[in-house]
Amino acid sequence: MDYLLSVQNLSKKYSNQFATNNISLNLKKGEIYGLIGKNGAGKTTLLKIISGLVKPSNGDVALFDYSGADRKKVLSRIGTLIEAPGLYSNLTAYDNLKLKCLCLGINDPKYIGSILEIVGLEGESNKKVKQYSLGMKQRLGIAMALVGEPDLLLLDEPINGLDPQGIKDVRDIVLKLNKEYGITMIISSHILDELLKIVDRFGIINDGRLLKEISKAELKEICCNHIEIKIEEPKKAIVVLDKLGFNNYKVIDNHTINIYERLNDSGLISMELYKNDISINSISIESISIEDYFIHLTGGNIDEQSN
Amino acid sequence: MNNLIRMDFYRMRKSKTTWIILMFLILMMFASVYMSYSDIEYYKNNPSALENLKSSSEEVNWGIYIGSVSPKWCEDNKVPIDGLIKINIQSKIVLMFLVVFVVGFVSKENTSGFIKNIAGQVSNRGFILLSKMIIVGIYSLILLAVATVTIFVSSKILFGYVFVEDLGLLIKYIVYQWILHVAFGSFMIFLITLLKNEIASLLIGILVSAGVLQIVDAFIKSNKKSIMYFLNSGNIGQLSLGDCRPLLIAVVSMTIYMAISMYIINNRDIQ
Helix, strand or coil, X not given: CCCCEEEEEEEEEECCEEEEEEEEEEEXXXXXXXXXXXXXXXXXXXXXXXXXXXXXXXXXXXXXXXXHHHHHXXXXXXXXXXXXXXXXXXXXXXXXXXXXXXXXXXXXXXXXXXXXXXXXXXXXXXXXXXXXXXXXXXXXXXXXXXXXXXXXXXXXXXXXXXXXXXXXXXXXXXXXXXXXXXXXXXXXXXXXXXXXXXXXXXXXXXXXXXXXEEEHHXXXXXXXXXXXXXXXXXXXXXXXXXXXXXXXXXXXXXXXXEECCCHHHHHHHHHHHHHCCCCEEEXXXXXXXXXXXXXXXXXXXXXXXXX | CHHHHHHXXXXXXXXXXXXXXXXXXXXXXXXXXXXXXHHHHHHHHCHHHHHHHHHHCCCCCCCCCCCCCCHHHHCCCCCEHHHHHHHHHHCCHHHHHHHHHHHXXXXXXXHCCCHXXXXXXXXXXXXXXXXXXXXXXXXXXXHHHHHHHHHHHHHHHHCCCCECXXXXXXXXXXXXXXXXXXXHHHHHHHHHHHHCCHHHHHHHHHHHHCCHHHHHHHHHCCCCCCHHHHCHHHHHHCCCCCCCHHHHHHHHHHHHHHHHHHHHHHHCCCC
16 A cells, blocks of 8 residues: 555664654555654654654655655655744744745745635734744644645644644644645644544554554544453453453453453353353443543553653 | 745844844944044044054954054044954954854754754755855845945044045955955854854854954964964954965865854754
């Protein structure tokens, strides 16, 4: 299958620590890919490597089938908003956009107006950036990333610190860019519920490693439902679950085991536990939040403060 | 490359700092000519002070200064505009303003994070610095031109005349100084790229332009020429048109500083 972006065994090592460790992922055209991870998990480094700002220690990135040194030829087809928007605060929004237009050789006088219209800042073009609210700066950051009509947009924490209206504005812009302009995107965020409204597929990243890739549908299914077994002897039950081929389960406490896969097999579980003389207090399908699922996978807290 | 130059030129035009520095330069140049004018009046009325000036005027001054006077101007001769311009450029006031501009202009792209918008878009990141170098060249020329015009106007206002000794030599002198100033600008770009610290770069830039490296002479304890004659800042202070060494030093140092800076930015991650 032809991918717009293909990341193969990508690692970046700083001193003795891996910021990203052997990450591989592929992105189809028109897809919105969500990167979930704690602060310091390696999301920003991964986006910086893809955008050509950081050189990887190992591995390769192929963009439109251009890889290695050839990738430079197509880097201009990536728009980025990584960490805070890179803007000159003493200049107006128009001037900031004009600078990027000049850099890319875009001379159409109407171009800046059209970009500002996409992000809803058409009436604010002559205001200095330092007078902008955080939400407006984020929208202007997206506008900067859109200059040159990129095929791939990398948005790093685009809704971080925004109020509910700001989050909605950015969400609407992202969806509009994807649906109307067909732009492929990678978005990283802490706000998982919000990502769920936008993203087609998730990559969960922890300590520089890509732990799991999961589609929106799969995630919804897992987060909506899991098998919860209330039991007296969890240790014995684990042996049975292992024999049955279950891998994705967790012992919550001395009386509870949660199983996050094969939700239709609760009957089989009951039967096998009964055969092994393990008494079950209850077995039921329960649901968990996305955040709990994330914590289950990474063993950490998504809301840990930025380092 | 052309696009980058157009981008940087647009930012130079739009930046307030560009115009504030020019305004301060005009004020400083006028103040310097005014101080020269008052000193000339003083020396004319105090022959003993003039004798002291004559004996001290042979000493080499590597530092930054304003309002300097040549003894010849105090002996009922007309004050030549050429001399006033030379003394004021040699005083390194223009260089000091250039240092402030380069630090502000070049490091702002990094501190604002704007570089993240363009670093991935250019085929060679070194061009980002090469474009800055062109802007430094343009701005140096503007600084020297503004200083020259201000001195012309100040001379007319204060002395009541503009006396040009040799226009051809004056233009040649300004061109030489321009090349030396651009070379010093390349040193500043190198410092900013290497240190990634605005304050440290500014401090080192001003100290070096103020001749702090003459301290090396004390360590070498040599009777030969001062190390300052082999540095751009030293040659700005003591430029001799009959010698091609200053130009050679400027061109070689500019090439080296830019080559290293471009190597660094091409191989360093953008954070």
